[in-house]
Amino acid sequence: xxxxxxxxxxxxxxxxxxxxxxxxxxxxxxxxxxxxxxxxxxxxxxxxxxxxxxxxxxxxxxxxxxxxxxxxxxxxxxxxxxxxxxxxxxxxxxxxxxxxxxxxxxxxxxxxxxxxxxxxxxxxxxxxxxxxxxxxxxxxxxxxxxxxxxxxxxxxxxxxxxxxxxxxxxxxxxxxxxxxxxxxxxxxxxxxxxxxxxxxxxxxxxxxxxxxxxxxxxxxx
Ligand SMILES: N[C@@H](CCC(=O)N[C@@H](CS)C(=O)NCC(=O)O)C(=O)O
Numbered sequence: 001x002x003x004x005x006x007x008x009x010x011x012x013x014x015x016x017x018x019x020x021x022x023x024x025x026x027x028x029x030x031x032x033x034x035x036x037x038x039x040x041x042x043x044x045x046x047x048x049x050x051x052x053x054x055x056x057x058x059x060x061x062x063x064x065x066x067x068x069x070x071x072x073x074x075x076x077x078x079x080x081x082x083x084x085x086x087x088x089x090x091x092x093x094x095x096x097x098x099x100x101x102x103x104x105x106x107x108x109x110x111x112x113x114x115x116x117x118x119x120x121x122x123x124x125x126x127x128x129x130x131x132x133x134x135x136x137x138x139x140x141x142x143x144x145x146x147x148x149x150x151x152x153x154x155x156x157x158x159x160x161x162x163x164x165x166x167x168x169x170x171x172x173x174x175x176x177x178x179x180x181x182x183x184x185x186x187x188x189x190x191x192x193x194x195x196x197x198x199x200x201x202x203x204x205x206x207x208x209x210x211x212x213x214x215x216x217x218x219x220x221x
Contacts, residue, residue, distance in 0.1 A: 001026050004044065004055040006033040010108060010165035011066040012054040013199040018070050018161045020197045022078035034116055067097045070158040081161075083153040092152040096159035102132050103166040110173025111166075122174070129175045133183065136167065140182035149189040156193060164190050168202045184211055 003019075003026045005012045019026045031053050032038040040051045048055050048064040056063040056072070063069050074081035083089040106128040113120035139151065152159040168187055170177055177184055190196070191205040198204055 002029055002057040003027070004029050004031050004039075004047070004053050004057075006031050006039075006053055008200060009033065009053055010111075010169055010199075011052075011104065013165050013202070014066050014161055015054050015056060015069045015073070016199075017165070017197055018073050018081065018158065021161075021193055021195045022073060022081060023195070024073055024077045067100065067158075067162055070097075070162055074158050080155065081158050083157040083159070089153050093157055093159045096151050097162050099132070099135075100159075100162035100166070102128075103163060106132055107166040107170050107173055107175060110175060111169055112173075114173050126173065126175055129170065129173065133167070133170070133175070133177075133180055136163065137180040137183050140186050144182055144185070149186065151186075156190065160186070160190055165199070165202065172201055181211075 001019075001024065003012065003015055005016065005026075005028045007030070016026065016028075018024075031044065033053060038044060039048075039053045044053075044055070045051055047057070047062055050064060052064065054066055054069065056069045058072070061072075063072060071082070083093040106125050109120050110122060110125040110129055112118040113122045113125065143149070143151065148154055150156045150160050151163065164187065167177070167183060177187075188205060188211060196204065
């Protein structure tokens with residue numbers, strides 16, 4: 001499988017991360033997104049008219065949406081990452097995959113404006129990001145009360161992988177994660193997964209300061 005990749009792209013990292021977690025070997029083709037804007041070039045637009053990366057190619061199959069790539073990798077290599085078979089788990093995974101697009105728009109937009117100096121209404125994107133993070137925090141703290149560490153099932157799924165990168169990189173867009181303890185604990189749980197890989201700005205667990213443990217919570221990671 002070939003992945004058109006950019007080291008600083010959270011959407012490309014989702015795909016690299018899941019591939020590493022499920023043991024799929026990807027052939028990476030580095031795209032000079034910044035400053036080269038190679039993703040807008042003729043050859044890459046022929047593969048993806050939307051002019052975005054990542055792009056995943058497997059034989060005749062061309063995928064241009066990271067959520068679809070996560071589904072494909074999971075179904076090919078480790079179907080348990082798709083969540084349970086029942087209607088609730090399946091719908092929950094889809095709910096969070098759709099939610100992850102809001103993270104791309106809001107947290108990703110804030111990060112691109114702040115870090116790459118792209119045009120955009122930074123305060124509006126930061127406000128929208130805060131609404132997203134509050135929703136995620138509420139969902140994760142509800143899950144923790146039920147004794148669950150992950151978003152959509154009793155194990156990590158592609159829903160966690162789809163949401164993790166932009167959340168972890170929120171500070172790049174000037175959005176603090178300090179107010180969200182359940183989000184921080186969830187991010188630690190993802191970093192503890194065997195095979196976890198990093199990207200610039202997303203470090204391994206041992207690089208992080210210990211998380212304060214709340215005595216009210218039954219278990220922490
Ligand atoms: N819906 C796409 C969005 C991908 C996306 O927004 N990629 C960014 C890089 S992370 C990009 O290529 N942006 C186009 C640009 O910067 O011009 C997906 O989830 O794969």
